């Protein structure tokens with residue numbers, strides 16, 4: 401079977417993220433990285449491939465993003481993907497969840513995967529939703545926040561935590577699964593894999609190549625609009641203690657607790 | 664188009680979820696301003712009076728999709744999409760919870776509709792709903808409007824309070840044809856409780872442990888500290904998923920909501936999904952070695968340091984003090 405893994409390039413965790421007040425979009429300048437949550441999806445793909453319960457011919461990393469997103473694809477390939485697909489087009493800039501999910505579904509359609517894996521959330525957008533949007537467009541069953549996948553008889557047996565405890569769900573293929581970060585411990589890429597990543601095939605696609613209707617994407621095709629930004633209600637800043645001398649720190653904590661009659 | 668449709672989640676015993684009831688009350692308040700009525704959708708074989716009782720929280724109508732299974736999102740997307748289209752409903756609203764995210768996302772694709780998630784408040788501007796969505800670790804709040812109807816609003820856990828208005832809802836049965844792909848996922852087991860059945864809701868003092876404890880054994884430190892203060896121990900999803908601590912002790916979006924006199928977090932980063940379950944605690948004290956941990960943004964006392972050094976000494980000091 402063919403597994404497609406959706407990966408995204410996000411600002412590095414160390415970068416202070418901000419919204420550009422002119423465009424109302426995330427300021428994407430500065431260091432960027434592969435969304436850390438997506439490394440769990442790549443690892444899950446590799447474990448299915450290496451597990452052998454079902455033959456996997458190919459793992460394909462797929463992203464939608466600006467030119468720089470190629471670097472996220474190189475990282476994905478270094479982590480084990482066989483090749484990658486980059487959907488990139490100026491027409492896509494400013495797409496909301498509805499438009500992004502549609503565009504990703506279109507590029508996935510052109511790959512006809514048996515399984516689509518995603519991360520639990522993008523580190524910048526934190527929408528938790530792209531998987532379920534893509535699944536409905538592809539007319540595939542889906543589940544999010546999955547922390548265990550077992551393959552047997554060509555079906556997936558998935559576990560995840562939902563509102564009332566842990567659910568076990570059997571999902572037929574083809575399917576779209578977003579994985580939670582507890583599913584695995586992603587491997588580190590080998591130096592050889594990092595060096596070889598740029599030699600693996602990378603297809604660049606524009607909207608027209610995969611049948612995306614221009615009116616359905618980008619700022620114009622989006623169904624939501626950010627009307628304004630406001631600071632959150634002011635909250636009194638808490639006190640901070642840096643632990644230098646632990647005995648002293650503990651004394652301060654006890655005094656703080658005592659003052660509030662908590663001990 | 665008019666009206667707001669809420670999905671009313673219930674457990675296997677038929678008890679409606681508190682967050683769904685809150686969403687119904689919020690829908691009733693908003694419908695009063697933008698016009699139309701607040702309606703709820705219920706799936707499964709729920710009794711007439713249980714459905715009608717949602718009127719008490721503000722639902723004028725309850726659509727019951729008898730044959731639609733509960734627990735998985737896609738069949739419910741089929742049901743909600745049908746009611747929204749047949750009735751010309753303007754907005755779908757969800758209380759916090761995992762299923763609401765999945766159903767709302769599915770509807771986005773199905774109805775080509777705008778979606779906003781993690782919404783903490785909804786207001787009316789020019790006769791339309793505008794969702795307030797905190798972004799970038801809650802450092803800014805975006806006002807999100809919809810360019811077309813329907814619009815989908817997924818609330819953050821505990822964003823909407825349930826009010827009791829004393830009404831009774833009209834119950835309308837709907838026939839829903841499931842999409843082919845909605846039948847391809849099947850619930851094998853729902854709501855399994857992993858680990859011991861512990862009680863954290865009644866404790867005045869909670870010591871919350873996270874991945875920073877390093878290993879399951881790390882919870883010993885939390886237990887000793889909690890014991891020294893007469894409290895109980897709670898946990899994050901990360902450590903519950905890892906099998907370090909029982910699910911019954913989990914706080915957050917897919918766990919419990921608590922508001923003790925003291926919440927002492929050890930090795931907890933303070934992710935939004937954790938915060939929503941404990942932010943109303945009277946006093947929040949966090950011990951974390953990362954000065955940039957989000958939890959310090961909403962702690963009353965933040966201690967930057969190694970919990971393995973601090974917690975044992977703190978336990979000793981409290982024991983000594985209490986005698």
Ligand SMILES: Cc1cc2nc3c(=O)[nH]c(=O)nc-3n(C[C@H](O)[C@H](O)[C@H](O)COP(=O)(O)OP(=O)(O)OC[C@H]3O[C@@H](n4cnc5c(N)ncnc54)[C@H](O)[C@@H]3O)c2cc1C
Pocket residue numbers: 520521528545761872873874875876898899900901902913914915916917918919929930931932933934935936937950951952953956968969970971
């Ligand atoms: C749909 C959804 C639902 C979710 N539901 C929940 C939920 O119900 N409850 C919940 O808790 N989470 C939930 N999460 C997960 C949440 O997003 C976080 O991943 C989780 O809360 C992180 O747990 P943590 O703080 O234990 O781990 P981490 O985020 O890994 O944080 C560990 C912290 O420990 C600190 N640390 C490490 N070593 C030390 C040391 N020696 N001394 C002091 N500090 C140290 C680190 O600096 C770090 O801040 C959900 C996520 C999603 C997407």
Ligand SMILES: Nc1ncnc2c1ncn2[C@@H]1O[C@H](COP(=O)(O)O)[C@@H](O)[C@H]1O
Pocket residue numbers: 406407408435437438441462463464465500504517518519520521522523525526527528529530531
């Ligand atoms: N632009 C994108 N390109 C590829 N995958 C994406 C993109 N945006 C989101 N995803 C995938 O969707 C998951 C959830 O993202 P989100 O819904 O934004 O929190 C991520 O972990 C990625 O796997």
